[in-house]
Amino acid sequence: MSNSGTAEVLIPRSLFLIEDFNNLNIDIEDLCSVSVTWEDGIVSELQPLTSRDTKPKNILFPRFVEAHSHIDKSFTWEEFPNLRSNYDGALSVNLKEHKTRTTKKVLQRAEKSLNLAIKNGYRAIRSHIDTYQDQGDDVWKELFTLQKKYSSKLQLQFVALSPLEFWQTENGINLAKNFSINKGILGGVVVPPFEKKKVSKLLSTMLLLAEKYKLEIDLHIDESITAPGAGVKVLLEVIDKLKSQVPITCSHLSSILYLEENKILDLGKKIADKNIKVVALPLTNFWLLNNESKITSLKRPVAPIKQLHKSLVDVSIGSDNVQDPWYPFGDFDPFYMMSCSIPMLQLNPWERITLSSIFLAPSRLLNLSWDGIIKKGCPADFVILNGERWADVFSSNLKRKVYIKGDLYC
Numbered sequence: 001m002s003n004s005g006t007a008e009v010l011i012p013r014s015l016f017l018i019e020d021f022n023n024l025n026i027d028i029e030d031l032c033s034v035s036v037t038w039e040d041g042i043v044s045e046l047q048p049l050t051s052r053d054t055k056p057k058n059i060l061f062p063r064f065v066e067a068h069s070h071i072d073k074s075f076t077w078e079e080f081p082n083l084r085s086n087y088d089g090a091l092s093v094n095l096k097e098h099k100t101r102t103t104k105k106v107l108q109r110a111e112k113s114l115n116l117a118i119k120n121g122y123r124a125i126r127s128h129i130d131t132y133q134d135q136g137d138d139v140w141k142e143l144f145t146l147q148k149k150y151s152s153k154l155q156l157q158f159v160a161l162s163p164l165e166f167w168q169t170e171n172g173i174n175l176a177k178n179f180s181i182n183k184g185i186l187g188g189v190v191v192p193p194f195e196k197k198k199v200s201k202l203l204s205t206m207l208l209l210a211e212k213y214k215l216e217i218d219l220h221i222d223e224s225i226t227a228p229g230a231g232v233k234v235l236l237e238v239i240d241k242l243k244s245q246v247p248i249t250c251s252h253l254s255s256i257l258y259l260e261e262n263k264i265l266d267l268g269k270k271i272a273d274k275n276i277k278v279v280a281l282p283l284t285n286f287w288l289l290n291n292e293s294k295i296t297s298l299k300r301p302v303a304p305i306k307q308l309h310k311s312l313v314d315v316s317i318g319s320d321n322v323q324d325p326w327y328p329f330g331d332f333d334p335f336y337m338m339s340c341s342i343p344m345l346q347l348n349p350w351e352r353i354t355l356s357s358i359f360l361a362p363s364r365l366l367n368l369s370w371d372g373i374i375k376k377g378c379p380a381d382f383v384i385l386n387g388e389r390w391a392d393v394f395s396s397n398l399k400r401k402v403y404i405k406g407d408l409y410c
């Protein structure tokens with residue numbers, strides 16, 4: 001049967017479960033030599049390879065989960081470049097793009113993105129979709145059709161990314177109703193400078209709407225170099241006031257890095273206490289924020305992953321934009337994302353907490369039925385690379401095979 005097979009591979013220790021744990025052969029980079037067998041698309045056996053066996057020349061990862069992307073605008077850079085490479089420039093070019101946007105164009109970009117993502121090793125993606133008042137109303141119908149079309153290969157989740165004001169309009173309320181059937185997520189942007197009272201009121205309206213239709217919220221919040229943590233502080237106040245239980249994701253949360261260390265930890269505890277999940281997006285943050293044409297500055301805020309982990313916050317690392325006004329590079333490749341962000345963030349790939357942010361936290365964020373741990377009974381959804389060490393994973397000369405439910409996809 002083509003969806004059955006066996007492979008001798010290295011797997012990072014934190015990404016699999018094995019019964020015969022005592023006989024594991026683990027190298028200094030925490031890669032373990034294992035034999036994996038799968039039948040009918042499901043992992044049926046995991047056995048340790050002993051030190052007498054030759055070290056496998058392949059590394060196996062579970063297929064990846066993208067916690068944050070924008071498939072509606074990917075590959076628009078050529079037509080809508082932001083050559084100043086800053087936040088304001090990106091926003092103004094993005095708004096120009098809206099003027100020429102059609103459902104057909106959105107679908108073309110989305111399909112191109114999804115095909116690349118599957119080929120490169122993703123199994124699920126959460127994508128934000130720009131949402132605004134005068135948008136054609138067929139785009140959501142088509143996007144949910146696309147979601148079904150790809151569902152055997154990739155799980156797709158949508159967030160309607162709109163100005164907060166949208167959720168108090170008739171169109172916003174109708175979309176929330178639609179999302180209660182199609183399982184969409186309410187999105188928005190909370191970035192200073194803002195009027196605290198106004199934002200507090202808008203967030204309240206949004207939270208109540210989400211509660212009414214049993215929806216989640218995912219906000220672009222504090223993607224900024226000013227007013228550290230201003231957005232998340234208002235959000236926490238609103239949650240307290242409403243005693244809201246709505247599941248919330250804070251994407252970016254970059255500016256809190258500028259707070260004093262103990263304030264970051266305190267804020268982190270509050271975020272963890274409210275069960276708010278965080279998505280760190282180092283690529284766009286490092287590219288756009290504090291981008292000065294005449295000085296090289298390393299003062300570039302990104303969600304402080306290590307401090308947030310210390311406060312027990314569930315943090316995922318995502319890619320964000322691909323070849324659009326916000327970020328001119330990338331191609332829906334999880335290894336590009338890892339190669340860039342792991343050195344940037346000084347995270348050790350041989351540590352459990354790092355791999356958790358890349359594989360396990362995103363699976364929890366998207367509420368996927370499989371947590372991403374390779375074990376007996378899990379889907380044979382793998383990316384197998386030629387390589388023996390982490391340096392081979394972060395290499396420009398990557399050779400990979402993608403398996404979907406046990407079948408070699410490419």
Ligand SMILES: [Zn+2]
Pocket residue numbers: 068069070128220251320321
């Ligand atoms: Zn984003």
